[in-house]
Amino acid sequence: MHKITVVGLGPGSAGQLSVETMELLKNGECVILRTAVHPSVSRLTEENVNFTACDNFYEEGASFEDVYGNIVKFVLEKAQSQDVVYAVPGSPLVAERTVVLLRERAAAENIALKILPSMSFLDLAYVELGIDPIAGLRIIDSSDFEALADAGKYPLMITQVYSKFVASDVKLALMDVLDDETPIWFLRNLGLPDEECRTVPLYELDRQENIDHLTSVFVPEYKEKVSAMDVRPLTDVMATLRSPGGCPWDMEQTHSSIRKSLIEEVYELLEAIDNMDYENMKEELGDVLLQVVFHARLAEEEGAFTMQDVVDEIVNKLIRRHPHVYGTIEVGSSDEVLQNWDAIKQTEKKERTHVLDGVTKGQPALMRAYKLNSKAAKAGFDWPDNDGVWNKVMEEAAELKEAVALKDKEEQEHELGDLLFSIAAYAKHIGLEPETALNAANNRFVKRFSYVESCVEESGREWKDFTLAELDAFWNRAKLIEMKDCEKNKNIA
Numbered sequence: 379m380h381k382i383t384v385v386g387l388g389p390g391s392a393g394q395l396s397v398e399t400m401e402l403l404k405n406g407e408c409v410i411l412r413t414a415v416h417p418s419v420s421r422l423t424e425e426n427v428n429f430t431a432c433d434n435f436y437e438e439g440a441s442f443e444d445v446y447g448n449i450v451k452f453v454l455e456k457a458q459s460q461d462v463v464y465a466v467p468g469s470p471l472v473a474e475r476t477v478v479l480l481r482e483r484a485a486a487e488n489i490a491l492k493i494l495p496s497m498s499f500l501d502l503a504y505v506e507l508g509i510d511p512i513a514g515l516r517i518i519d520s521s522d523f524e525a526l527a528d529a530g531k532y533p534l535m536i537t538q539v540y541s542k543f544v545a546s547d548v549k550l551a552l553m554d555v556l557d558d559e560t561p562i563w564f565l566r567n568l569g570l571p572d573e574e575c576r577t578v579p580l581y582e583l584d585r586q587e588n589i590d591h592l593t594s595v596f597v598p599e600y601k602e603k604v605s606a607m608d609v610r611p612l613t614d615v616m617a618t619l620r621s622p623g624g625c626p627w628d629m630e631q632t633h634s635s636i637r638k639s640l641i642e643e644v645y646e647l648l649e650a651i652d653n654m655d656y657e658n659m660k661e662e663l664g665d666v667l668l669q670v671v672f673h674a675r676l677a678e679e680e681g682a683f684t685m686q687d688v689v690d691e692i693v694n695k696l697i698r699r700h701p702h703v704y705g706t707i708e709v710g711s712s713d714e715v716l717q718n719w720d721a722i723k724q725t726e727k728k729e730r731t732h733v734l735d736g737v738t739k740g741q742p743a744l745m746r747a748y749k750l751n752s753k754a755a756k757a758g759f760d761w762p763d764n765d766g767v768w769n770k771v772m773e774e775a776a777e778l779k780e781a782v783a784l785k786d787k788e789e790q791e792h793e794l795g796d797l798l799f800s801i802a803a804y805a806k807h808i809g810l811e812p813e814t815a816l817n818a819a820n821n822r823f824v825k826r827f828s829y830v831e832s833c834v835e836e837s838g839r840e841w842k843d844f845t846l847a848e849l850d851a852f853w854n855r856a857k858l859i860e861m862k863d864c865e866k867n868k869n870i871a
Contacts, residue, residue: 386496390569392421406463469498563596747802829856
């Protein structure tokens with residue numbers, strides 16, 4: 379019965395080959411190298427070792443799995459007629475897929491298999507980096523993007539960074555969880571005269587020269603740099619829902635079809651905020667975030683942008699617009715902060731050539747009226763004082779009354795709009811947001827009307843049995859209770 383002996387060529391220098399390994403290679407009946415692209419192969423040539431390299435399989439295979447499968451098949455075929463010494467770079471037991479496959483196939487075909495221990499590049503890395511792997515080092519392949527997403531939580535050794543293309547993929551994956559400037563270790567040719575073991579900023583990883591099959595990357599533990607918050611579970615769920623075999627309803631949606639949902643969720647969140655209901659606030663914030671992730675997912679499928687692009691955009695904007703925090707600008711008040719914000723925004727939005735550009739039509743009409751007045755005022759188009767605006771409000775109220783008397787619905791609508799617009803202008807002048815004020819009034823109405831309703835129900839009578847004066851008395855009682863509660867809360871505070 380013929381057997382296969384698997385040996386490792388070590389991380390680089392031929393001096394790191396064990397005596398036993400070298401003797402097996404020199405005296406082997408059939409020596410097969412997974413690849414001749416290894417520094418120690420020149421030593422084998424000097425020692426007149428007769429070997430066959432499997433590099434041709436790399437050119438013929440459609441994928442690495444195909445390549446490795448064909449190499450294993452070749453080794454097993456040779457072992458049918460003779461003993462085989464199969465040599466792989468580094469250690470046979472570290473990141474060596476062919477050895478894993480060989481173990482499986484040899485056992486299934488009842489072929490004897492022996493593996494000799496060998497030095498791995500990891501042994502050299504431990505020395506150069508001054509680390510002890512027992513402290514929690516995780517070793518992964520560069521294609522393991524799930525593990526890359528946890529970078530920074532523990533020491534991470536990334537192997538098989540064999541090209542700039544792979545390095546770029548690794549960099550982008552790491553930048554999802556680490557700062558762009560995070561120092562990482564670039565490892566290459568360990569154990570050789572031109573070895574490299576140095577730190578580089580993460581964003582420069584794929585800009586390094588001479589990235590090849592002997593390149594690895596080490597990411598230390600950076601717990602403080604890893605976001606404590608992770609939206610990936612939500613983005614993963616959304617991806618599943620939108621994927622084949624996911625949810626039929628979710629798969630049918632478009633930006634337009636879910637637009638209404640975003641509006642509804644925002645208003646439900648605002649209600650929770652107004653009520654200071656933290657439990658509902660948490661739920662509604664989640665619902666709003668879901669809508670953001672949903673739109674981002676749709677955009678990603680269209681090749682427009684990703685959720686990460688959304689996050690990066692707002693982060694960069696906040697940094698740019700806070701030069702008093704991230705730069706050298708000094709401010710003395712929040713008013714100065716707002717002035718700087720507007721100035722920076724103006725330079726960023728150069729496509730906005732008109733004063734009212736940027737006031738979206740999609741927001742509530744009263745809020746839009748307030749912002750239009752604010753924009754115009756910044757340009758100098760405004761009343762000089764509060765009285766002037768108030769006189770305008772009264773003028774519009776009189777015109778609305780006149781239109782009502784004429785029973786002209788179109789004119790009534792026109793004048794009502796003018797009145798509401800002038801009220802929004804007045805609100806701006808006295809430092810109030812009309813949308814907030816109206817929303818509070820709506821809430822008060824609901825609360826007081828609910829009290830009136832409870833009084834009617836408790837009486838056992840029908841609504842029609844009450845006069846308006848009686849209902850108004852309930853209303854005034856509700857206002858009185860509200861005032862007392864307010865005064866009580868003030869005293870407590």
